Amino acid sequence: MQVTIYDIAKMANVSTSTVSRVVNNKDNVNPKTRSKILKLLAEYNYVPNEAARGLVMQSSHMIGILITDIRTTQHTDGIYYIEKELGAHGYSCLIHNTGVDENGWVSYIQSLSQHKIQALILMGSIYQSEIMKNAIQLYLPSIPVVICNGYFNAPNVYGIVSDELNGTLDCVALLSEKGRKHPAFLMNQSTPSNEQKKAGYLNGVTRYYPDIEPITVESGNSIDQIHFATERMMKEHPDIDSIIYSEDMLAAVGLRTLADMGKKVPEDVAVIGINNSSYAQLSIPTLTSLDNMLYDVSMTAARNILALLSGQRVSKKMLICTEIVERHSV
C-alpha cells in the first residue's frame, strides 16, 4: 500500500538507517544523499507509520479524553480548547462518550490502555468515583491523569476544580442583597459538582436566610422533567421569589415555565443559572449566571498535561474561582 522507509531506501540505494535519519532531520547525513532522499520522500508522499514508530519509541502521541456525553456544551467547550492545545504540540486525542453508568467505564480505560495513550483527561466531576480510581490504578497506573472539575487521591492523578460551592454561596448573597425573601435551588441530577452547588446554596441559606426552610429539588434531565419540577415546586411553595438552577439550560427551561405560569422575571421571581453559556445570552430576559470558569479549568488541564508530559511538577489539586455575570433575570 503506502510506501515504507524500506522502499525509499531501495530506490535511493542507501540503508533504511539513512532514510530514517533524513525523515527525522538528524544532522549526520551527507547533504547530497539527504536531498536525494528528500526528493524521493516528497515524490512518493511518504508518511511515517506512527504505530511502528510508537512501538520502538514507546510513545503513541495520543491522549485519551473521557466524557459522559459530548453533546453537553460545557464539556464541548473544554474539549475544543484541549484538543487545539494538545494538537499544537503533536498529540492526537482519542475521545470516548462513556455514558453515566460507572460499570461501563472500565472497558474504556482498557481500550485506552491498549492504545498506549500517554495521558488521560477526565471531563467532569462525575468521574470522581471509586470505580474510576480502581480502573486507573489497574490499567493506567503510571501516566498522568487530569480530572476537570473533580479529584481523587492517587499518585498519578491531578485535579482542577471550579469553586462552585462558594460561587453558589455568592449567588445566594446576591439574592439577599437584592431583597429576595425566599430562594430555592433546582438541579437536574446528583453529581459531585451539583452537590457542591447544593451545599453552597445550603450554606448561603444558613448564613443569609437563617429563618427560612431551604428548598432543593432534583428534577431529572429532560426538558419536560425540568418544566414539571419547576411548576410543582412553585405550586407547593408559592412564597418562592427566586430560583438558582444548577445549569443555564435548566434555567432557560425555567424561564419558559415561569412565563407559562404568568410569573414575571425578575419582578415576581428572580432566576440565576450556572455556566454562563450561550443560553444565558440568548434567553429572554437574559440570564444572570454564575461563570464557573470551565473554560479556564480546561485550559489549565491542557497546560498541566503538557507540563507533566515534559517532566515538570504540577499541583495535585487546583481551585479556580468563579464569578457572577449579572444580566436581567435578577
Place this chain on the structure above:
Amino acid sequence: MQVTIYDIAKMANVSTSTVSRVVNNKDNVNPKTRSKILKLLAEYNYVPNEAARGLVMQSSHMIGILITDIRTTQHTDGIYYIEKELGAHGYSCLIHNTGVDENGWVSYIQSLSQHKIQALILMGSIYQSEIMKNAIQLYLPSIPVVICNGYFNAPNVYGIVSDELNGTLDCVALLSEKGRKHPAFLMNQSTPSNEQKKAGYLNGVTRYYPDIEPITVESGNSIDQIHFATERMMKEHPDIDSIIYSEDMLAAVGLRTLADMGKKVPEDVAVIGINNSSYAQLSIPTLTSLDNMLYDVSMTAARNILALLSGQRVSKKMLICTEIVERHSV
C-alpha cells in the same frame, strides 16, 4: 512497565505463540495450559499493545473525524452518535478541530495518515473542497471517506447530504400559505450547505413570490453581527414580514433583536430557523424550524463506514429528506 506477552510466556513456561493464542481466543490450546495462562493474564492485568498488533495485522482500529469546531451543536450531535456506534464495533475515534482555514487541513490529513486510520469522516459541507479532495488523494487514497452533508467525486469518497435546498423551498411555501407577503433570508457565512439553503430560498421566491425582489443577507458569525444584520435589514426593508435564518441559533438572536425593535413575532414578523435544535424549543416564542435530519445523516455515515469496512457496497451519494417542525414563530 506494562506486562507483555513475553513476560506471561516466561511465567507460564510456554512460548509466546501459545499466549497469543489464548489472548485471541483461538481454540487449538490445551485446556489446562489455557486456564493457567488465563489466570496469569488476569493476575497481571495484561492488555495487548494495539500498536504492535496493528503493525502486524495492518489495522489500527482507529477512525478519523474532522470537524471545523467541535463546539457547534449540529456537529456534536452527529459525532456523539458516530462515536457510540463505531465504538460498539471496536473502533476508537481520533477527532480534530480543523478550523475553517483550508490551508491548515492538509496537516490533519497527514497526521491521520500517520496514525493509519482505517476510515475518515468529514463533518460538514465545508469540506467539500478541492484542497481536501487533493489531500485525500495524496495521503488517504484507499480508505473509505464519508462526508456528512457534502460530497465530491473521488473513488474512495462517499457523501450523505441533507436536502436543504428543497427544505428551504418548503419553508418559503409555508410562509406563502400563511399569507406572508415578503420573506427574507439571512445566513451567517457562505458554506456549501448555506448556499443550498439560499438557493432554496431564491427558488421559492421565484415560484411563490414572482413579484418581489429577494433579499439575502450574510451577517458573519458573532451574536453582535447577527443582531446588527437583522436590525439593518429590517430598517432598510421595512416591508419584510418574515425571515428564514440559516440556523436556529441565528434565529434565536433574531428573535431577541426583533423584540428589542418592538416587533411582535409572529404577528409582525414570522421567523423560521434551520436545524430543529434545542434553541428552537427554548426560545420565546418557540421556533418553527426546518429539521435537516443531521442526526440521520450522521447515523447513516456511521453505518456506511461500518458497511464499507466490512467490504460491502454502499451508495456513493445519498440524499436525506428534510421536514418542517411547526411551532409558534410563524
Place this chain on the structure above:
DNA sequence: CTGAAAGCGCTTACAG
C-alpha cells in the same frame, strides 16, 4: 557519513 543488526510487542504460517 553510512550500514548491519537488534529490538519494540505482537501474529501466524510451518513443522513437529
Place this chain on the structure above:
DNA sequence: CTGAAAGCGCTTACAG
C-alpha cells in the same frame, strides 16, 4: 497441542 522463526515498519547504538 506447541514452539521456533519470520516479519509488520521503524529507530538507534555500534562499528567502520
